[in-house]
Structures are given as structure tokens and as C-alpha cells.
Amino acid sequence: MTLMSDTTDSTAPTFNMQSVLDKIEQAIFDLYSREPFLGRVGLYITKFIDEKCKTAYVTVDKQGHIKMGLGPAFMASLSKEHKMGVLKHEYYHVILMHILGRQPKDKEEWLMWNIAVDLVVNWFVAHGKGSTYEPDAHLPPCCP
Secondary structure, rough: OEEOOOOOOOOOOOHHHHHHHHHHHHOOOHHHHOOOHHHHHHHHHHEEOOOOOEEEEEEEEEOOOOEEEOHHHHHHOHHHHHHHHHHHHHHHHHHOOOOOOOOOHHHHHHHHHHHHHHHHHHHHHOOOOOOOOHHHHHOOOOOO
């Protein structure tokens, strides 16, 4: 599997992008080996580095393809186990169909909806097989 990166920003962080990509790919492989169901889900998701992303996200493009954007600085800061937790978190958004246009249009309602679906996803991830994932890691700072 090859992650795509279109790093052209001269103000990019000082970490080694190839090293980050290699470590993300290793986490994807390890997750597939450890949890085949989730790993199989991940095979159908195009993953790419998004320089503007502060964490990670999943979306559906106009052609109906599922894509996962990964913030390189965020992913570089994580241990391998936490990287796998982030991947699982995003995979569960896909499994639970949170990305299929069910989100509210109002910005304030969307924020509350996003927090609620993250809590659900984090419960699944935190209670999964051999999880060392920190369940509150994706909550915005406004939340306890």
C-alpha cells in the first residue's frame, strides 16, 4: 500500500515525511495483522497526507470513494499503538456510516453531532481487542 503525499510547502514541519509515511504504513499493516476485520475495512479507504489537517478525518468524494486525510505532524507525534488507534477510530466512522451525509448543516449542531459520534467511536475503539487507545484523544478542548 502506498500513501500519497503532495508536500510542496516550503514552510512544512521539520520532520522526515518519508519516515512518517513509512510509520503510518507499518501501523496500517500491523492493524490488519492484529484485527483482520478492521484491516479489511481499511483496504477500501484511500489514505493520503493532508498538510492542512491537524489530526485525521474520513470523507466521501464526489465519485463515492472513501478517503482518509492524515495530518503529518499529528501522525508523526504518535506512538505506533496510538497511530493504530487513530486508524481504528476513522475506520469506525466508516463502519458506522457517519460519513454518508447524515451530518447536520448548521455549524453549531454539526459540532455537537461530531462530538457525539466521536464518543461512540471512541467507545468501540477503547473496548476493542488489546486496545491501548486513549478514548478522549479526539475530543476538542471545550469538552471535559
